[in-house]
Every structure is written in structure tokens, then in C-alpha cells.
Amino acid sequence: MVKAGLTFICGFSLILLLYIGKSVLIPLVYASIIATLLNPLVKLLTKLKINRTVAIFISVILTIIIVGSIIYLISTQLSIFADTYPKLREKLSIHATQLISWISDNFNVKTDKINAWINSNKDGMVSNLGGTIGSTLGAISSIILVSILIPVYIAMILYYKPLLSEFIKQLFHVEHHEKVFEIITKSKKIIQSYLIGLLFEMIIIASLNSIGLLCLGIDYAIILGIIGALLNVIPLIGGVLAIIPPMIIAFVTKESASYSLLVVIVYAIIQFVDDHYIIPNIVASKVKINALVSIIAVIIGGELWGIPGMFLSIPVTAILKVIFDNIDSLKPFGFLLGNVVPISPKRLPFIPKKKAKTVG
Numbered sequence: 001m002v003k004a005g006l007t008f009i010c011g012f013s014l015i016l017l018l019y020i021g022k023s024v025l026i027p028l029v030y031a032s033i034i035a036t037l038l039n040p041l042v043k044l045l046t047k048l049k050i051n052r053t054v055a056i057f058i059s060v061i062l063t064i065i066i067v068g069s070i071i072y073l074i075s076t077q078l079s080i081f082a083d084t085y086p087k088l089r090e091k092l093s094i095h096a097t098q099l100i101s102w103i104s105d106n107f108n109v110k111t112d113k114i115n116a117w118i119n120s121n122k123d124g125m126v127s128n129l130g131g132t133i134g135s136t137l138g139a140i141s142s143i144i145l146v147s148i149l150i151p152v153y154i155a156m157i158l159y160y161k162p163l164l165s166e167f168i169k170q171l172f173h174v175e176h177h178e179k180v181f182e183i184i185t186k187s188k189k190i191i192q193s194y195l196i197g198l199l200f201e202m203i204i205i206a207s208l209n210s211i212g213l214l215c216l217g218i219d220y221a222i223i224l225g226i227i228g229a230l231l232n233v234i235p236l237i238g239g240v241l242a243i244i245p246p247m248i249i250a251f252v253t254k255e256s257a258s259y260s261l262l263v264v265i266v267y268a269i270i271q272f273v274d275d276h277y278i279i280p281n282i283v284a285s286k287v288k289i290n291a292l293v294s295i296i297a298v299i300i301g302g303e304l305w306g307i308p309g310m311f312l313s314i315p316v317t318a319i320l321k322v323i324f325d326n327i328d329s330l331k332p333f334g335f336l337l338g339n340v341v342p343i344s345p346k347r348l349p350f351i352p353k354k355k356a357k358t359v360g
Helices: 001-022 022-047 052-076 080-106 111-159 161-171 175-215 221-232 236-253 258-289 291-326 328-337
Strands: none
Touching: 001 022, 001 291, 022 052, 022 111, 022 175, 022 291, 052 111, 052 221, 080 111, 080 236, 111 161, 161 175, 175 221, 175 258, 175 291, 221 236, 221 258, 236 258, 236 328, 258 291, 291 328
16 A cells, blocks of 8 residues: 555656656757667767767767758748738638628628627737737747757767766666666667658658649649648647648639548548558557557647657657566556557356256
8 A cells, every 4th residue: 555655656746747847858858869869870980980079069960950951941842831821811801701691691690790790809819919929939939949958968968878878887786787778778779660660651641642632733732741741740630730731722722612622531541541551560560559558648748748748758658668568567567558469268158067966
């Protein structure tokens, strides 16, 4: 009973710490994951007789260049949506007028009353706009700060890797060193395999999205396909968000509204293929976590750390599974997180026992 109470208190304290310290922990965890990916590159450069500090600097700079190039490419392509805004506004105005007329005809409401109600709600929207802009500026400033911190954290983690390894050795007894470093090695492999699987998923989804939109004749099909693949990485809500940009473009550039419906159908088919074939075979097979635990982990990650927590939930849960699998007392929890479903033995039919005949 005491042990259960202590476990509950420790678990509650850990969750509270994760929530309170999220502004510090989120960039640190992301930096640790990226540092794990860059560590093989640093080792390769040091084998080529490049100074270790210089090798770390080169690795971090290459990462910044690659990420910056991707962001620049997407941001330049996103300017196409600015060109569609006047057409979108015009079409929305036409459809709004048609909707007002339909409501007026079918519900016997005067158009003046409907327009007055719309104008009265505009004031509330304008007043809320100031708060939205303020929160957006705050979010942008925090993103800039995190963007500066993460490269610094990556460089420091790679540079102090020997110090961290020695700290782990001193933290555990000598007889446990082999087991501890086995867990760390498996965790590194899981992180690398998961992120590589995620990259392959993005490439496949981007290709399918682009092909589907090209077949429908939607403008900017390739960039919309890439944006959809990037949004699709966001657990749970990514698939829904990915549909919105091509629907807007189809609504603005096509005469018939049926093209927007066709976009939804195409993306729904791609989402079905992703959920039932791509994710189980390319992404989920790397982490070996069952679907129920994945959904719960994503929801908890989102509640604690928002969208960054949703991204981190799967690899963190996979690492927890590795830890549980290697500790005897926690193996049942590792089994619970896993995707191996035991086959229950067939029950034999019940045969009632015959009563023995009495000889008399």
C-alpha cells in the first residue's frame, strides 16, 4: 500500500514538473533528439581526423542550413496564397449573398435583419482581433527564442557527451552499467529509426497528395502536396489540417464547388492508405507500440506540451517501453505498451461428468 502511494506521488510530481517546466524542457528534449541523430555524423568527421569541436560546429551549421532552406522554400511558395486572397474574398462575398437570400426566402427573415446581425457580430470579431494579434506576436517571439536555444543546446549536448556518459556511469552501480548502456543504445536506435520512418512517410504522402491534386487539375498541386505532408505529421489533427489549403485553392480557382468535395475525397483515400498501410509498416513498426497506447500518449503529450508534446509523445513512449522491458519488475508495463497481442488458447467444450452407477 505504501509502495503504491509513493509511486502515485512520484508520478504526479513528474507530470507537474513536466507541465511547469515545459518552456525549458521542450527545446532541451528536441535538442537531445537532434543531437542523437547528429552523433554518427560527428563520429564520422572525427574519424576523418577533424577536430571534435570543429566536427560538432560543422554538423550544427549543416543542420541549420538544411532546416533554413526548407523553411525558406516553403515560405516563398506560400506567397501564392496571397495572390488568391482577392478572388477568395470575392467568391465568399457572392456565396454569402446567396446564403442570405436563401435564408430570407426559406425562413421568412428579412435580409435587413440578417445584415444587421452580421454587422453587429463584426464589432466583436474586431475587438477579439487585437487579442489574437497579441497572442500571435507572443508566440512568434517564443518561437524565435527557441530557434536560437535549440542549436546552442545541440552543440553543448554533443560537446559534453563524454561528461554525460561518465555522469550516468557514476549514477548507477558498476554491475548495472551494461544494462543501462544497453537501454541507451536501444533508445538511440528507436529515435533514429522512428524519425527516418517519419521522413519516408512524408515523402510518400507528399507524392500521393501531389499526384491526386494534379489529376484533379488543382493549381499549385506540388507545393500543396508538400504542405499537406508536413501538416500530416501532426498527430490526430494533421490529416484534417492538410485538407484545408487545397480546398481553399479549389474553391477559388474552379468554377464548380464540386472540386472542393473531390479534394476531400482524394485526401480521405490517402489518409486511409496512410493509417492502414504506411504508418503500420514504415513508422509504427520501428517503435512497436500498440495503437491504443499511441492515441493516449498523443493526447497526454498534447495536454502537457501542446503540439510539440504531440510530436514527442510517440518516441518518448517507445523509450519508456525499452526501459520497462529491461527492468524485471516493470516488464508487465512494457508488455502492455507493446503491439504483440497474445493468442488465447481455444477452450475445450464442457463435457459434464457422468455419475457413477451405484451397485446395489
